[in-house]
Amino acid sequence: MKYGITAFTMFAGFILQTTLLQHIRAFGVMSNLALVLIVVFSVRCIMPVGIFSAVVGGVLQDFFFSPAFGMYTLIYLTVAFSISAIKGSFLKESGATPVVMVAFATICQYFMMIVIYYFAGMRFNLLAIFLRMILPELFLNIIFCWILYKIFGRVLGKMGFVNIGRWSNG
Amino acid sequence: MNEFKKKKIMAGIAILLLLFLIIATFGGGGEISPIENFAGKNVALIQRGFTVGADFFGNIFNPVANIWRLDKINKELEIENQELRRKLIAATLSQKEKEDLSQMKKALNYAQSKGYDFLTCDVVSKDPGTWFNMFIINKGTNDGVYQEQAVINGDGLIGIVYEAGKDWAKVVSIIDNKSSVSFKLLDEKDFSIGIVEGGAERGLSGYLFNPKAEVHAGQEIITSGIGIYPEGLLIGTISDVIIEKNELLKRIKVEEVVDFKTINRVMVLLPLKEVEAQ
Numbered sequence: 127m128k129y130g131i132t133a134f135t136m137f138a139g140f141i142l143q144t145t146l147l148q149h150i151r152a153f154g155v156m157s158n159l160a161l162v163l164i165v166v167f168s169v170r171c172i173m174p175v176g177i178f179s180a181v182v183g184g185v186l187q188d189f190f191f192s193p194a195f196g197m198y199t200l201i202y203l204t205v206a207f208s209i210s211a212i213k214g215s216f217l218k219e220s221g222a223t224p225v226v227m228v229a230f231a232t233i234c235q236y237f238m239m240i241v242i243y244y245f246a247g248m249r250f251n252l253l254a255i256f257l258r259m260i261l262p263e264l265f266l267n268i269i270f271c272w273i274l275y276k277i278f279g280r281v282l283g284k285m286g287f288v289n290i291g292r293w294s295n296g
Numbered sequence: 297m298n299e300f301k302k303k304k305i306m307a308g309i310a311i312l313l314l315l316f317l318i319i320a321t322f323g324g325g326g327e328i329s330p331i332e333n334f335a336g337k338n339v340a341l342i343q344r345g346f347t348v349g350a351d352f353f354g355n356i357f358n359p360v361a362n363i364w365r366l367d368k369i370n371k372e373l374e375i376e377n378q379e380l381r382r383k384l385i386a387a388t389l390s391q392k393e394k395e396d397l398s399q400m401k402k403a404l405n406y407a408q409s410k411g412y413d414f415l416t417c418d419v420v421s422k423d424p425g426t427w428f429n430m431f432i433i434n435k436g437t438n439d440g441v442y443q444e445q446a447v448i449n450g451d452g453l454i455g456i457v458y459e460a461g462k463d464w465a466k467v468v469s470i471i472d473n474k475s476s477v478s479f480k481l482l483d484e485k486d487f488s489i490g491i492v493e494g495g496a497e498r499g500l501s502g503y504l505f506n507p508k509a510e511v512h513a514g515q516e517i518i519t520s521g522i523g524i525y526p527e528g529l530l531i532g533t534i535s536d537v538i539i540e541k542n543e544l545l546k547r548i549k550v551e552e553v554v555d556f557k558t559i560n561r562v563m564v565l566l567p568l569k570e571v572e573a574q
Contacts, residue, residue: 141339144421144432145346149354154557155426189332190339190466191423191430193474196317203314207307246322248473250495259426 128287129178132167136182139163144190155259157266160187161235163278164202165228165271168209170279171287180206194242201238205231224275228267236260328461340432340464343421351560412526414563415439420464429455429472429494429556435564436463444524446565452530452553453477453519454562465564469556470494470531476502479531480520486510489520492531492550500532500550507544511537517550526565 143159150156160183168176184199192198209227236255243250328336417433435441437460447454447467455469470477471494479502480489488509492502504511515534521527536549 140424141342141346141421143424145343146350147424148422148557149350149357151557156424158425160424187424189335190421190432191425194318194322196314196321200311200314200318203307203310242318243473250473263426 128171128175128285131285132175132179133182135167136160136163136179137186140183140186152266153258153262155262155266157270158232158235158263159270160184160198160202161205161231162228162267162271162274164206165209165224165231166275166278166282167287168206169213169223169227169275170282173210175287176206176210177203197239197242201235204238205234208234221272224271224279225268228271229264232260232264232267328459333461336432336461336464340420340434343432344418344434347418347420347560412565412567415441415566416561416563417441417465419560419562429469429475430458431467431469431559433465433467433562433564434463436461436465438462440566441465441564446519446525446529447562448529448565449554449559449562451555452532453525454554454556454559456524457564467562471500471552471556477525477531478520478522479517481509481511482516482518482530483510489522490546490548492517492548499535500552501548502550503545503547505545507546509546511546511548513537 139159143156147156147159164176164180164183167179180202181199184196184202187198188195209231213223213227236259240250240252240255415435417435420432420434422431423429433441433447441457441460443457443460445457447456453470455467455472455475458466458468460466468475470492473494475494477492477500478489479492480487486509488504488506488511490502490504492500494500511534513534513536517531517534519525519527519529519531530553532550532552534548535551538547538549540547
């Protein structure tokens with residue numbers, strides 16, 4: 127049941143992001159709803175649920191919009207693993223938790239993309255990427271994550287998605 | 297072996313598998329698998345519904361949200377309109393204008409002359425990330441859409457079909473990181489050619505092979521016909537020319553003519569043979 131709800135949420139997020147959210151952009155950039163949802167699941171729920179959300183979100187994006195199958199799955203899995211691993215050790219859950227985690231997730235995502243593309247032979251202006259892509263997306267992701275964490279996090283709690291802690295398999 | 301170690305090993309295996317998949321499939325552009333086809337067809341249906349709804353509300357709310365920007369654009373357009381009117385009057389009797397119009401007519405009708413026909417497609421969904429510039433259209437191999445066919449709209453070149461399923465296809469736009477287009481200057485005398493590429497920075501950038509080419513900001517560029525894009529499609533306007541003494545190339549920045557954020561309908565260029573066969 128939990129996994130069904132997680133899969134449905136990730137699918138609905140994917141549909142919204144590829145259609146409706148295309149109209150909500152800041153400086154030409156939009157929020158990465160899949161990443162935001164993975165952060166919410168990883169922080170609020172036990173590790174397998176966070177990982178599962180990363181797999182669903184990653185596979186959906188890989189199917190439709192990735193130049194190499196597995197790229198988004200790898201990135202999102204790394205994010206979900208990392209957040210699940212560090213959340214219990216470094217942070218007590220507070221209002222700042224989603225903000226810090228989504229900032230980490232956004233930077234981690236871009237870092238991995240840059241590394242993958244570097245090895246694929248592409249060259250780019252890192253300063254332009256930071257100013258025109260990372261900063262606006264970071265800003266939007268923080269806003270979206272804070273809102274979703276407040277609303278969706280409570281719903282998850284009521285539905286029995288419990289956060290048990292570091293490396294727990296529930 | 298404790299639980300923690302087991303999970304670390306599993307994570308390591310998953311990462312290795314995914315890295316192998318990424319290396320094996322990088323560049324894509326092949327045929328879409330039956331699983332992708334099935335998923336794509338059904339998801340595209342849902343996405344189409346959402347896109348139509350989103351566009352409907354977007355058309356209502358966007359002008360309100362952008363009212364200050366639109367006011368500024370309106371003023372700029374007024375000035376541009378006056379300038380264009382002056383130019384039009386000045387050029388009415390000139391032979392060059394006749395030639396320009398003939399050139400435009402050629403550009404508009406070039407599809408037929410080059411042996412192509414159009415297939416109009418709706419954009420079903422767009423790339424969720426900011427890194428790539430891909431989108432999905434609602435026509436596929438059943439309609440004659442195949443890999444490496446050029447995609448355009450009324451403004452100019454949009455991109456190319458990257459992968460095609462039976463009823464849907466992925467299009468990669470010319471501003472995408474992995475896109476590169478061979479171009480030539482739209483000039484009566486100088487037909488110098490070069491390459492423009494998409495990138496993380498907005499707009500296109502590229503270079504001319506001939507360092508002595510007479511190129512300046514404001515000049516338009518079209519596809520050269522070398523490579524996969526047919527000749528004569530408008531790409532954009534040169535916004536900056538950078539001359540680097542150490543290099544034997546003239547670098548340019550290009551502002552694309554198509555607004556990639558607002559495209560909802562595109563045309564795929566089909567070779568006439570395929571159209572007749574259908």
